[in-house]
Amino acid sequence: MALSHTILTFLSECAHSGYDLGKRFEDAVSCFWKASHQQIYRELSKMEGLGWVEAEAIAQQGKPDKKLYRITESGRKELESWFELPCIPTPIREDLLVKVLAGSYLSRSVLIQQLTDRRSLHQAQLDCYREKEHAFLKVDNPEEHLVFRYLTLRRGIRYEVEWIDWCNEVLAAIS
Amino acid sequence: MALSHTILTFLSECAHSGYDLGKRFEDAVSCFWKASHQQIYRELSKMEGLGWVEAEAIAQQGKPDKKLYRITESGRKELESWFELPCIPTPIREDLLVKVLAGSYLSRSVLIQQLTDRRSLHQAQLDCYREKEHAFLKVDNPEEHLVFRYLTLRRGIRYEVEWIDWCNEVLAAIS
DNA sequence: TTGACATAGCCAACAAGTTGAGTATAAGGT
DNA sequence: ACCTTATACTCAACTTGTTGGCTATGTCAA
Numbered sequence: 001m002a003l004s005h006t007i008l009t010f011l012s013e014c015a016h017s018g019y020d021l022g023k024r025f026e027d028a029v030s031c032f033w034k035a036s037h038q039q040i041y042r043e044l045s046k047m048e049g050l051g052w053v054e055a056e057a058i059a060q061q062g063k064p065d066k067k068l069y070r071i072t073e074s075g076r077k078e079l080e081s082w083f084e085l086p087c088i089p090t091p092i093r094e095d096l097l098v099k100v101l102a103g104s105y106l107s108r109s110v111l112i113q114q115l116t117d118r119r120s121l122h123q124a125q126l127d128c129y130r131e132k133e134h135a136f137l138k139v140d141n142p143e144e145h146l147v148f149r150y151l152t153l154r155r156g157i158r159y160e161v162e163w164i165d166w167c168n169e170v171l172a173a174i175s
Numbered sequence: 176m177a178l179s180h181t182i183l184t185f186l187s188e189c190a191h192s193g194y195d196l197g198k199r200f201e202d203a204v205s206c207f208w209k210a211s212h213q214q215i216y217r218e219l220s221k222m223e224g225l226g227w228v229e230a231e232a233i234a235q236q237g238k239p240d241k242k243l244y245r246i247t248e249s250g251r252k253e254l255e256s257w258f259e260l261p262c263i264p265t266p267i268r269e270d271l272l273v274k275v276l277a278g279s280y281l282s283r284s285v286l287i288q289q290l291t292d293r294r295s296l297h298q299a300q301l302d303c304y305r306e307k308e309h310a311f312l313k314v315d316n317p318e319e320h321l322v323f324r325y326l327t328l329r330r331g332i333r334y335e336v337e338w339i340d341w342c343n344e345v346l347a348a349i350s
Numbered sequence: 351t352t353g354a355c356a357t358a359g360c361c362a363a364c365a366a367g368t369t370g371a372g373t374a375t376a377a378g379g380t
Numbered sequence: 381a382c383c384t385t386a387t388a389c390t391c392a393a394c395t396t397g398t399t400g401g402c403t404a405t406g407t408c409a410a
Contacts, residue, residue: 001395001396002268002270002273003268003396003397005270005273006273009273009276009277009280012277012280017358017359018358018359019356019357019358019359029272029273029276031267031272032267032268032269032272032273033267033268033269033272033273034266034267034268034397035397036397036398036399037358037359038360038361038397038398038399038400039396039397039398041358041359041360042360042361042396043396060357060358062357062405062406062407063356063357063358063405063406064357064358064359064403064404064405064406065358065359066357066358066359067358067359079277079280080280083274083277083280083281083285083289084285086289086292087269087270087271087274087289087292087293088270089269089271089293089296090267090268090269090270091209091367092206092207092208092209092265092334093177093178093207093208093209093265094207094208094262094264094265094330095177095180095262095263095265096262096264097204097206097207097208097327097330098177098180098181098184098204098207098208099258099262100323100326100327100330101184101204101323101324101327102184102187102254102258102323103319103322103323103326104319104320104323105184105187105254105255105258106258110258110259114258114261114262117261117262118262118264121264144278144279145279147278147348148275148276148277148278148279149276151275151278151344151345151348152272152275152276154341154344154345155269155272155275155341158337158340158341159267159337162333162334162337165333166329166330166333169326169329170326170329173322173326176365176366178366178367192387192388192389193388193389194386194387194388194389209367210367211367211368211369212388212389213367213368213369213370213390213391214366214367214368216388216389216390217366217390218366220390235387235388237375237376237377237387238375238376238386238387238388239373239374239375239376239387239388239389240388240389241387241388241389242388242389266397
């Protein structure tokens with residue numbers, strides 16, 4: 001049920017359309033939460049059914065109509081009680097680890113390819129996060145909101161660094 | 176489809192029952208792949224339908240009958256071609272990060288509780304992995320299989336360390 | 351003028367993962 | 381005598397996430 005709570009968190013700040021939410025997932029929380037437009041739209045209708053959000057149809061000129069969603073009192077309560085619930089860590093499922101575990105059955109060159117490909121992927125992501133980090137660190141006396149967002153970004157940065165380091169460790173071990 | 180390939184990797188070594196596989200997932204790869212018994216049993220029947228594995232019923236004394244699964248030629252081919260496919264990194268979805276992002280809406284004490292709880296969870300897991308690491312490092316001239324398994328364990332260790340460090344970073348930042 | 355991209359949403363089918371129950375036997379502890 | 385744990389597997393219902401298609405309009409570049 002945590003996708004809905006992530007959405008509720010965004011709606012706590014201000015009203016969003018499903019489309020807006022999709023973009024926020026893309027550029028604000030992609031380092032720890034992935035959600036497709038389809039998933040978001042479906043979740044929003046479910047949440048409307050539960051009474052956690054309210055929709056208002058907005059006609060726009062030059063653009064299609066949109067539905068603006070607002071958090072309700074009941075949604076706010078739901079979110080607050082969720083905050084206090086213990087978090088269950090996400091189960092991990094990583095294909096690449098399976099390939100390393102099966103290392104004896106793979107040709108060395110394929111394994112190296114898999115690892116170097118993966119490393120560049122994480123390097124690219126890291127570069128992107130580093131830029132965001134740099135932008136934040138230039139701000140004097142940042143708002144609390146921004147600080148919390150920065151702390152989640154730090155998690156993303158650590159995640160990427162850790163992947164790169166591990167790829168390097170494995171590459172060193174097998175050559 | 177990667178659960179089936181993880182199973183195929185285990186079956187490459189030797190025949191397993193669904194129950195055996197469940198235990199191997201628990202103690203050998205839990206640091207990067209979680210799978211319930213139910214999931215494994217269902218996946219095995221699907222794989223039997225695809226011809227990737229063959230089942231043999233084994234009667235046992237004092238224990239229930241079991242089904243021993245063996246990888247087939249077609250399963251082996253499937254696995255080999257999967258090895259060469261590019262890996263898509265697992266999308267991340269972490270409740271705790273949502274709570275940190277929403278930090279302004281949580282009471283400081285709840286947030287601290289969430290972070291310290293999470294940190295102890297990862298600390299306990301890390302201790303367990305450290306023991307396994309220690310056991311491996313005592314072996315002289317380990318088999319290649321064991322080396323690859325160790326490398327996946329290293330990933331698990333890095334993962335836990337990284338979580339602990341990040342929790343500490345956030346805790347330091349908010350107090 | 352044609353195609354790509356952004357805006358804005360909907361639906362259906364499928365794949366994957368979770369939860370909870372049910373069926374059995376045997377070993378070991380309280 | 382009863383309870384828990386381990387072995388061993390099955391089924392059903394549900395939630396979550398993915399894939400691909402569909403409907404529109406407007407802008408910008410090749």
